[in-house]
Amino acid sequence: MDQSAVPAPTLGLALAAGLFALLALAELALPFRRASQPKGRRWLTNLALFAIDTLAARLLLPLAMVGMAVLALERGWGLFNLVELPLWLAFGMSLLVLDLALYLQHWATHRVPLLWRLHRVHHTDRDFDVTTAARFHPGEIVLSLAYKMAVIAALGAPPMAVFLFETLFMLASLVVHANLALPSGIDRLVRLLLVTPDMHRVHHSTRACETDSNYGTVLSGWDRLFGTYCASAQEPLTIGLAEWQDERPARLGWSLLLPFRRS
Numbered sequence: 001m002d003q004s005a006v007p008a009p010t011l012g013l014a015l016a017a018g019l020f021a022l023l024a025l026a027e028l029a030l031p032f033r034r035a036s037q038p039k040g041r042r043w044l045t046n047l048a049l050f051a052i053d054t055l056a057a058r059l060l061l062p063l064a065m066v067g068m069a070v071l072a073l074e075r076g077w078g079l080f081n082l083v084e085l086p087l088w089l090a091f092g093m094s095l096l097v098l099d100l101a102l103y104l105q106h107w108a109t110h111r112v113p114l115l116w117r118l119h120r121v122h123h124t125d126r127d128f129d130v131t132t133a134a135r136f137h138p139g140e141i142v143l144s145l146a147y148k149m150a151v152i153a154a155l156g157a158p159p160m161a162v163f164l165f166e167t168l169f170m171l172a173s174l175v176v177h178a179n180l181a182l183p184s185g186i187d188r189l190v191r192l193l194l195v196t197p198d199m200h201r202v203h204h205s206t207r208a209c210e211t212d213s214n215y216g217t218v219l220s221g222w223d224r225l226f227g228t229y230c231a232s233a234q235e236p237l238t239i240g241l242a243e244w245q246d247e248r249p250a251r252l253g254w255s256l257l258l259p260f261r262r263s
Contacts, residue, residue, distance in 0.1 A: 012167040050134035069159040078156020094157035124249040129179040176200040
């Protein structure tokens with residue numbers, strides 16, 4: 001089996017675009033929460049940030065995650081390229097370690113002041129819907145991609161495992177930010193293994209104790225393991241950051257300059 005053979009990156013993007021459209025339509029038909037501000041300008045800002053993020057990542061780090069996995073395989077870099085393990089075991093362990101690495105990264109963005117300055121762009125969104133998954137500062141995206149590439153090189157993760165994880169993570173991020181909710185009984189069962197929109201919605205609360213919880217995106221077990229799990233938010237739940245409960249987060253220029261502003 002040729003480990004370096006992976007599907008074209010456009011496959012993952014096509015799946016994400018299709019899921020985005022389905023979730024956006026579902027939100028319009030059956031929204032869980034009423035929007036606090038008009039969608040038009042806010043959606044335009046969030047999607048424009050995504051376009052800028054994509055361009056910045058392509059220009060500054062053209063190799064990306066799967067490319068780094070292929071390079072590590074060719075050069076013999078990383079744990080799984082040095083230690084002989086069955087492919088299925090290296091594959092499964094790579095998925096777990098990558099998800100843990102992104103949980104730890106998310107935790108760090110709330111603890112390290114410089115990282116929080118970038119990450120708070122995501123949290124200033126005053127509504128919570130599928131476009132929130134696209135709302136990140138380009139500086140955070142570039143740093144995040146560099147971190148993930150370093151983890152992949154150190155791990156020596158199989159390229160196909162990296163492709164699968166990257167695709168699943170992208171799809172999960174859209175789902176957990178959706179303005180939808182599972183029936184309570186189903187939600188309780190699903191979140192035993194996976195993060196649900198209700199679980200992640202808590203993380204976007206204006207209350208600091210709730211914002212600093214539920215860092216997972218795919219697997220919910222990391223939050224339980226490390227003591228950062230919060231079952232539900234206090235009501236009424238206000239989304240965003242308390243300092244900026246106005247129309248400014250819906251502006252693209254303001255969002256891009258936010259890391260350089262004082263609270």
